[in-house]
Every structure is written in C-alpha cells, then in structure tokens.
Amino acid sequence: MSESGGHVLSFPHMGNYHVPMVTLASMLDTEILVAPRMTRRTLELGTRYSPEFVCIPFKYNLGNFIESLESGANLLVQAGGGCRFGFYAEVQEAILRDSGYEFEMLRLFGSFELRDYHRQLRRINPKLTFRRALWHYRLASRQTNALDVVEDYSRKNCGFEVEDGAFERAFEAFLGKLGRTQSFAEVDTLERETLEELAAIPTERPDDALKVGVVGELYVVMEPFSNFFVEKELAKRGVEVHRHMSVSEMIAHSGRNGPKHLRKLIEMSGPYLHYHIGAHGTESVGLARQFMQDGFDGVLHLKPFGCMPEVNAMTALQRMSRENLFPILFFSYDAQSSETGVRTRLEAFCDMLRMRRRRDPGLAEAMEVCA
C-alpha cells in the first residue's frame, strides 16, 4: 500500500521515455508500474477493444493500459494533443470502464502551464508542493534531454559499427543508469561518459555513406515497435539516420514558444506550405525541406493510416519530391501492416539512393551497386 491511498500509476509506452516518465511521476508518491514491454500481444489487445478506424497509436496505448491494469495498475495517465489524440483519454477511459476495469484516469493536457498541471496533480497527492513538482519536472526534462542526445548519436553511427550490437549494448547500460540518476550533475556526468564510451566504439564509415532523414507523426516516429524498427533497419544497411523529432524538441517548442516555432516551420517549408496544417504535419514539411537543402539522400515519412495532419503534409511532400526529384518514401502504419513489406521497400529505397549517388552511373555500374 503506498502513501496516497493505494494508487498504482501506469502510462503508455513510447520509445524509451518510460525512464524520465518514472522520474516525473514519482512526485505523486504512488507506486509506479511501467507497462509490460510492447509485444504483439499489446497490439492484439489494443486492436480487439478499439474502434476499427481509429489511428494506430490509440490501439497501442489501449493495449499498454490493458496490460498494466492486468498487472495491478489503478491510475492511468494519458496526455492529448491537437488531433484525434485530444480524444484518446476520454474514449479509452470509456472503453476500459465498459470492459469492467476499475481505475482512475489522470488527463494531462491543456495549457502547458506548470501551475495548471500542479493543480491537477494535487488531486492525487495533496501534499505536493509546487517546488517539488518543479524539481521532478526539471530532472525528468534533463533526463529526457540526455536520452535524446544519446539516441541521436547512436542513430547516426550505429550503422557503421564493426562489432554487431556494440551500440545497443552500450545504450542498454546507459538506459539502466539513467533511471537511477538523482540530480542534474549526475545526468550531466552520465551523458558525458556515455558519449565518450559511444565515440570509442570502433566504426567503419565509408566516405560516401548515405544520409536519410526521418519525419512524420510523433508516435510512429518515436515508438520503434510501431514502425517495425525502420531506423534500425536503415542503419543496418549502412545509413546515417537523422531525425529532429524528440520529446526534448517538443518540450522546447511547447507553450509560449509554440506560435514562434510554427512560424519558423512554415518559413522552412518555403513554397510548399503557407499555413499550419495541424499537429506535426507542418513540422514534417518544414523538416523534410531542411533535409533536402542540407543535401540528404532521401527522407522517410511515417504516419499512422488515416492520420489527417500527416495526410495533409503528404500532398506538400509529394510536390517537393516531384519538383526536386528528391526521394521521399512514405509508410502508412496500421494493425495489419506487414513487416516484410516494410523491409522490401527500405531495401529498394537504399538501392535507389546508392545508384543516384553515382553521378553518371551507366547501367553496369548501377547494377554493381545493388548486386
């Protein structure tokens, strides 16, 4: 039994962010249960109880909730955003209650003002001071930032490791330690040491290594299980993978910084977008154009099937691709997508990018590249 009346808190997975999330949630003095690792069962459960046409992150989230409830959770945390995500909490709560589960739902969204959050959180832990809430928030943000920096470095370099799995092992060790950090200074040290450790891993990078950027809807971009590990698959084919989207970026551009960031993104989109198209659609267009201008070989656009903001972005992206002959590969994820299909398309995409790299390849040379 925990101090605040037997609450056992849980939340949906997204990438490795459960680590800072635990730090954040521990301000509530409840027991915290990290949802069981994502597996096919998570998706099966989520799909069984979800509306057929809902976007895929909803199904994964619901699957996480069910697995957490089965393991004893009774306080679920859900956020929300500027698309269907804004209705996730209400609909999921209704579905889970109809399915006979008993729990409390904590909805965290709205103004991005810490004072508002504090008020909401006091419902669970009445003794929570603003000062303490702020401390947890800051430490969790710092951990998130370290996580994003380390992941970013791995993405760009793990494709060239000499020994298979060297980056992954170092990363797993980092993740374990990150959860135990208790102060800014500890996170700083861990981040520095990890980056040194990663830099010491032997790599062999060809001079003409391909560079691919990843853009798209936030969940399928940041949850590798839901995108069939596309970043890892790309890296395996000797590609340097870049992606700007991360929770650190989202925090940096939230609240008061939002409008300014949006204006910048529309500017970055150049002739392809003149107004905001919802959620992260504008970001997809602006960042893809940035990748193109930075001389990247291609861009991967990931979205859940039926995601409106990203469908909006696709039209602009298709025009960008057509007018500049810039390769953009589109993936639309749903519960039935095939992993083999994703791999086939990625392999072909990398072949194509390699052939394009040769200035005047001629067929014989082009074939040599892929054979």
Next chain:
Amino acid sequence: MGYLGVDVGSISTKAVVIDDAGQVVARSYLWTEGDPLAAVKRVLAEVELQAEAAEESVAAVGVTGSARELVGAALGAQVVKNEITAHAMGTLARHPDVQTILEIGGQDSKIILVRNGVPVDYAMNTLCAAGTGSFLSAQARRLNVPVEEFGAYALQSSKPTKIAGRCTVFAESDLVHKAQIGHPREDLIAGLCQAIVMNYLNNVGKGKEIRAPIVFQGGVSKNVGVVKAFADLTGEGIVVDEDGHLMGAIGAALLAREGEGRAAFDFATRDLEFDTRGYECGGCPNDCEVVTLCRAGEFLDGWGNRCERGLERAKKNVTTS
C-alpha cells in the same frame, strides 16, 4: 556461362536463364498456387530443358519476389534482391531510354521513375490489394470470363461503364448493380480496366510525374484492355515488352551476373525434399511466428524472429522433432 533468375510472386512464379550477353535463352511462367517451393521446382524443370538445348550451364542464381528469402535459401542463391530493384534493372537493360515503369502484379503494384538511366523515385501500394491483378481476377470470376480473355472483351466496348475502383469490395457492389440494370458485359469489363488504372494513378502514381517513354509490365500488362486504359488516361504511348511478365526474373539474373558470387548450379536441386515448418516461438509474449526451412531434415534457415532467441529455439525445435 548462363545465369538463372527466379521471381517468385504471390500469384505467378517466373524463371529465366540468360547468357553472358543478357539474352534470354530459357523462360518459364507458371502459377504459384500458394506453394512457392513446388512452383519453383516446376519452373526449374521447364527452364532446365531449354537451357540444355541452348547449351548454357548456370554459374550464378538470383532470386526476387515475395518468396525470395525462402526460395533463395533453398536454391543457395548468390543474389537475393527485392522485386523493385530487380524490375528496374531488368527493364533498364532492355529499354535504356525508359522514364517511367508501371508495374501491376498479382498482389502489388509499383511505379518507378527513371531519369538519365537511373531509378530516382518509386512507390509501391500499401495495405490493400485494390488496383492489382487479384482485383481483376476476382471480378473476372464473377462475370464468368477467363481473365486471359478480359482484354479482348474490353476492346470491343465503345462506352465503358463507370465503376468505382477505390476498393475491391465496393467495386464489386458497383459492378453487380450496373450488371443488374443491364449494362453489357464488354462495357462492364472495359469499365473495370479503367477502374484499375484510375486506382493505380490515384494511389501508387499519386504525385508522380509520369513521363514517356512509359513501359508497362507485370502480369496485368498482358491485358490489352488495361494497356488501352493507361494509354487513354495518360495520353501517352505505352510500351509493353513481350517479356514484361518476366522482367523481375530477368533483373534477378542480371544482378546475379553482375555480382561476384559463382557456384555451378545443379538443376537436380529440384529433386531435393524441402519442408517448411511454422512455429510460435513462445520465448516472450511477442510470440514471433518463426518459419524454418529444412532440406532432408537438416536446418537451412529461418525467418520471422525478432531476436536471436527465436532462431535458436526454432533450430532446437527442428532437431528434436
């Protein structure tokens, strides 16, 4: 020296043998019928005779198509390549000036844009088989017309019936409705051909600049009704290669020729007993569906595992059962 290319698609299985100059000296095209390994044995029997007659022995094997991993492992192929690259290579070898490759197969469709002899962009259908060969064969069955005769019927029509091709299921309701109110069969069939082309252009071809010369290939390119619909809707001439349905196999053979691997291929491989076993790993709740391929009871390869443990367990499963 000869090079064997095998393309194992969902609906049909193709094999060719090419010589050093890239000329096709043996070819075979048969239905896969849901058993890729058996289909490969049958196409190998056909090309073996033709290759013998042309006095070519096989020095390297390339495999493509959706069953490429399975068949590649069984044949000990030197090159195992995705069907998009294989199709592009095959087509470029025969049509060096091509700018757009349209491809419609049994369950997938793709578009490849080529500029200055290099593939620069491609797209492939996702999630749904509307607008592919399966869509046409399903409707052909309903109308009781052999799918091979579909094209000829379509050409007889001067007023194709409008049929919504967005979804195979909806198209079928539309087709039934139009048939019941008296539209003639040839108009319905021509309408279906247009529907598949509209679907293709609006999905796979969406946002792509389709420039001539255009080469159309894949099994559906054998359907003259669809070829005509493409020509009508794009306003361009459509080139259909007589070996258009074999282009993936030709590309795989060319890639095998280009690659470094060499090993004399023995056609007697087709007499070997292969068996595949599906099994759920059970090592964690992900329960990966692992498939293993065995030759005469000996473990060759396995797929579908997310982690190493899956394959380890699969191997153990094979040796103990």
